[in-house]
Amino acid sequence: MKIGIIGAGIAGLACAIRLSVKGHNIEVFESNNYPGGKLSEFKLNGFRFDAGPSLFTMPQYFEELFSMAGRQFSDYCTYEKLSITTQYFYPDGSAFKAYADQKLFLQEATKCWEIEAKKIETVLKNSANIYALTAEVFMENSLHKWPNYKLKLLAKAGIGFRKLGLFSTMHSYNSKKLNNKKAEQYFDRFATYNGSNPYLAPATLNIIPHLEHGIGAFFPHGGMISLTNALFKLAKELGVQFRFEEKVEEIIITKNKIKGLRTSKNDYSFDNIVSNMDVFYTYNLLLAKEKKPIKILKQERSSSALIFYWGINKVFDNLQLHNIFFSDNYEGEFNFLFKEQKIGNDPTIYLNITSKYEKKDAPEGSENWFVMVNAPKNDGQNWDEMIKECRKNILLKLEKMLNSPIEPFIVSESILDPRSIESKTSSYKGALYGSSSNSKFSAFMRHKNFSSTIKNLYFCGGSVHPGGGIPLCLQSAKIVAEMIPANNTKR
Numbered sequence: 001m002k003i004g005i006i007g008a009g010i011a012g013l014a015c016a017i018r019l020s021v022k023g024h025n026i027e028v029f030e031s032n033n034y035p036g037g038k039l040s041e042f043k044l045n046g047f048r049f050d051a052g053p054s055l056f057t058m059p060q061y062f063e064e065l066f067s068m069a070g071r072q073f074s075d076y077c078t079y080e081k082l083s084i085t086t087q088y089f090y091p092d093g094s095a096f097k098a099y100a101d102q103k104l105f106l107q108e109a110t111k112c113w114e115i116e117a118k119k120i121e122t123v124l125k126n127s128a129n130i131y132a133l134t135a136e137v138f139m140e141n142s143l144h145k146w147p148n149y150k151l152k153l154l155a156k157a158g159i160g161f162r163k164l165g166l167f168s169t170m171h172s173y174n175s176k177k178l179n180n181k182k183a184e185q186y187f188d189r190f191a192t193y194n195g196s197n198p199y200l201a202p203a204t205l206n207i208i209p210h211l212e213h214g215i216g217a218f219f220p221h222g223g224m225i226s227l228t229n230a231l232f233k234l235a236k237e238l239g240v241q242f243r244f245e246e247k248v249e250e251i252i253i254t255k256n257k258i259k260g261l262r263t264s265k266n267d268y269s270f271d272n273i274v275s276n277m278d279v280f281y282t283y284n285l286l287l288a289k290e291k292k293p294i295k296i297l298k299q300e301r302s303s304s305a306l307i308f309y310w311g312i313n314k315v316f317d318n319l320q321l322h323n324i325f326f327s328d329n330y331e332g333e334f335n336f337l338f339k340e341q342k343i344g345n346d347p348t349i350y351l352n353i354t355s356k357y358e359k360k361d362a363p364e365g366s367e368n369w370f371v372m373v374n375a376p377k378n379d380g381q382n383w384d385e386m387i388k389e390c391r392k393n394i395l396l397k398l399e400k401m402l403n404s405p406i407e408p409f410i411v412s413e414s415i416l417d418p419r420s421i422e423s424k425t426s427s428y429k430g431a432l433y434g435s436s437s438n439s440k441f442s443a444f445m446r447h448k449n450f451s452s453t454i455k456n457l458y459f460c461g462g463s464v465h466p467g468g469g470i471p472l473c474l475q476s477a478k479i480v481a482e483m484i485p486a487n488n489t490k491r
């Protein structure tokens with residue numbers, strides 16, 4: 001079959017690989033002149049920056065994808081497990097390193113938080129339990145097509161869901177079990193891994209710490225871009241055709257069945273279409289005449305981000321690859337983001353420095369700083385004003401918490417904000433992870449991976465089931481590929 005894929009994001013690439021292995025002819029249409037979507041890179045005055053994602057988790061999904069294609073992932077990309085996942089700084093001047101090794105983690109965390117190890121162990125164990133009960137159902141399968149043998153799994157996960165926190169929030173669980181401001185802030189922070197608010201997101205999302213604590217955080221050699229490069233290389237080896245700088249403008253349908261697509265350059269016939277474009281824009285721009293799943297498209301969007309990419313001509317020995325500088329009032333920070341649609345004056349700052357691992361990412365004696373704060377989705381705010389104010393607040397905070405001037409060391413700068421995230425990747429309102437998980441039904445309110453009204457139309461990527469973030473995007477590609485039969489058979 002001839003299959004057209006709209007978008008060369010991480011999910012579009014993974015889907016192209018899987019469907020190509022199943023014997024189909026694949027063409028990928030990408031409006032940019034590079035693959036990877038949010039997972040891309042750029043270079044500026046001798047510094048290299050990963051543009052979007054910086055944290056690599058669940059490498060086993062890459063391993064599985066490459067081995068399904070008869071390849072070894074290590075021939076395309078190598079990576080290492082981080083012994084220190086992240087370094088955390090608190091406003092009172094305390095700090096600790098989150099070691100991957102649980103014994104060391106407990107030693108450091110109990111000292112910094114002044115808390116009994118038992119309480120932390122309870123929370124970590126709960127996270128591992130949620131993972132064991134629900135991951136297979138919610139991360140690795142379509143929620144919308146269940147063969148009988150999998151219904152048992154769903155029942156098991158349903159019980160787990162209720163037992164493990166569908167009816168309380170992440171924060172209420174963490175505060176009940178930990179009753180310690182610093183520890184709560186640490187565990188609540190995992191809500192931001194899918195752009196949600198820990199004061200609203202269901203406690204089931206306390207699954208996320210297990211990904212880092214139970215499985216690990218990793219660094220792909222060469223930076224995050226190596227992941228995109230690996231997928232792109234394999235797709236080309238398998239014969240996938242790429243049409244860059246060719247924006248899809250319409251999905252052509254006759255009698256509720258896919259006929260092909262229309263791009264800025266041409267019309268093409270296809271048997272199946274997979275859209276890796278944000279589902280909101282797929283319906284509103286490419287399927288403008290079709291009936292829309294209004295309730296699903298209206299779901300609250302995840303948070304976005306404001307990023308300053310700074311070339312710094314100094315080396316900070318007291319920083320790690322991943323660093324977090326917490327705010328004093330975490331709940332207030334999320335109220336700003338999700339209620340007032342603003343960035344508060346004291347945002348939590350995430351600082352990523354890949355030159356700690358890849359010396360060539362910055363000139364000698366320098367570092368490439370990726371400085372990110374959570375930002376509200378783009379609703380037409382006065383971003384220029386907000387960026388100016390936020391830059392000032394970030395510098396004041398970092399200078400205070402690192403006890404060093406920063407601004408004089410900035411030798412180059414680039415900025416990404418919710419407007420540019422939206423325009424570069426067609427992500428509705430610049431959301432990083434599609435819809436937010438701020439309600440207990442969010443997991444069930446993501447768009448499914450296929451259309452029930454248009455035959456042979458499928459969806460993958462961070463805006464549909466199972467959700468945003470690299471691991472889930474890879475899983476969405478797998479779910480789609482499993483729905484399309486191997487070559488020469490009919491659906």
Ligand SMILES: Cc1cc2nc3c(=O)[nH]c(=O)nc-3n(C[C@H](O)[C@H](O)[C@H](O)COP(=O)(O)OP(=O)(O)OC[C@H]3O[C@@H](n4cnc5c(N)ncnc54)[C@H](O)[C@@H]3O)c2cc1C
Pocket residue numbers: 006007008009010011012029030031032035036037038039051052053054055056057246247248249276277278305307421424425426427432433460461462463468469470471473
């Ligand atoms: C700043 C930032 C930080 C992040 N941090 C992390 C992290 O640390 N770890 C993590 O796992 N995840 C992180 N994420 C989320 C992660 O990047 C995304 O969930 C994931 O990359 C989305 O992949 P995707 O396949 O959905 O497609 P996208 O990356 O959204 O790409 C979609 C592609 O489709 C193309 N396209 C859209 N419309 C059309 C059209 N009409 N015609 C042709 N092409 C089209 C776009 O140009 C784009 O290339 C982060 C995201 C951002 C932006």
